[in-house]
Amino acid sequence: MCTDLLLSNKKPWIFSASVFLFFFFFFSSSASMKIIEKIEQAQKDKHIAYSFEYFPPKTELGFANLIDRLGRMSQLEPEFISCTWGAGGSTHDRTLELCSTAQSLYGLDTLMHLTCTNMEKEKVDIALKQAKEAGIRNILALRGDPPRGHEYWTPVDSHFTHAIDLVKYIRQEYKDYFCIGVAGYPEGHIDCPDKEQDMTYLKEKVDAGADFIMTQLFYDSDICIAWIQKCRERGIHVPIVPGIMPIPTYQSFRRMINLCNVKVPAKVMQDLDAIKGDDQKVKEYGVKLAVSMIQHLYLDADICNFHISTLNLERSTRLILEALHLHTVGKSVKAGKVSPWAPIHDPSRAELWDEFPNGRYGDSRSPAYGEVTHSAGQIISTSQATLKWGQPELEKDIQNLFIKYIRGEINSLPWCDESLGTETGAIYQRLCEIIERGYWTVSSQPAVNGASSQDNVYGWGPKGGYVYQKAFLEFFVSDTQIEELLVRLTKDDSITFYATNQKGDFRTNVSDADEAQNAVTWGVFPGKEIIQPTIIEKASFEAWKDDAFELWKEWEEQYAPNSKSQKLLCDIGQRYWLVNVVHNDFQQPDLLFDVMLSK
16 A cells, blocks of 8 residues: 555645745746747757646645656656646636746746636636736637537626637737637537538637647547648648647546547557556557657658647656657656655655546545546537436436436436446446435445456456455435435444535544545555555545536536426435445445345
8 A cells, every 4th residue: 555645634735825826936936938939949940849738636635746746747858838727717726826836846838728618707817817927928728618518508708608719818918928829629629510610710710819729639640630731721820739648548548539529540449449458558558659649740740749638647658758769768757846835755656646547536646636537427418418318307217317327228327428337237236226215326336355457347457466346336315315324324334435415514434533545446466566546535525526516517407497307407416415335345245235225
């Protein structure tokens, strides 16, 4: 078990915004340079230049450790780094803090993402003003994603409905102070099926003042090359920077390409399908694929700039640069300056936190924690939602949808964007019984005691190992059932639980003194420490619960205001509790379900 971080209630490395600002101005207040100059110089010199993308982690520890990781990765010498912006400004403070720290502490030029959808003009003004005050000179101007399935959604500010509105506004208010980038879509924007129209929109953004284009992820280099050629033919001559995303896991890769509607060459899918049970091989394949894409674009299309979406992971990015001979193999990477709020630990052991990322219940210490491919779950267009989920009018209708999902009669729910994994077959019948009792499950796993890492159902990680699991369930339950359930769960000493509702009421049987990271999935592999990809704890549960309840609201917005379906979903979101239950005796696989179904 990784024990190099000493946890305490005081968390001395976590600083308030005011303390951060003190350190920011203490270390440096120098501004970054416009990155367009670096992009153009790399193209002129005909040498490969690279930059890194990060996102603000959801937990305090994850953010503190990202600052520490950023120090090591700065010695890989990226041309600049970028930081994503949460929908509606949800990560405003953290995005600004990450960009400012990268500049002041590590001397990195920064590109701050800024989205305008669901952002009032006042929020945009504040973000731009604070960016300038922090010395940030580069903005990636994006529309951002409106609530998925937005037929009945109303924008909060008519000033900003498209990225071009943001580009024009920045140029109007700040002239040429900011270098502005915009997004480009080699396969066409998912909301614009007409590719010619999409190209017109792109040219309009450039004509409005954009300095460069950064592409969405893709996995077919030929498609990107053909698209760049079309851009040039349409008179778009600003630099184009391809976005490269290494594959972290098979599951997250499938989720991302489905979410973004990205095409993948048949050969790549065949290769990945053949190794999907070996996470280590998938990660290695992802590195090789990224290397081959960069080489193809550089050698055959004269593209010199590449933006690597790191997903806050360190190892894959470093291996890509080593394979391209852009970073010396075996070179020691150590932080030049130590962040005053970063915990001290062995960097090589820190990689174990996210060697096998596991979504919302990965290790909350990891800088990559919270990366659920930028999507809490799945909400689809109104017409598709009605076709798949109907127009529920009673709680029983919702309950039946959860049962249909378990039975495979529908392939997704708002919280579950893929069909169930094969291991669910071991508990399929009991899950149906649990749902019929009013416990609507959104996540679960059976207990496993030492299955081979190559097992077709339970296996993960490198070969030659053994994997273990504690049984756990996560579900929604009515406010009329919650008290009786928690009393019953408290009677079993092997059970730990967390429960909360939309209002923020919170219940648990885990005392502050006993609060710890509860590993519910772990693996033992040759030549490695024990790896714990799935951890249940208060921090991760609370980080996830906001997204979980937000999805009730997004589902509600699929239906016309004041309709029976809209009122039903609104009522359920307000009344139901989210509960996570772990049975810690993994050698007794049936006990959790026995307790849940007892009278």
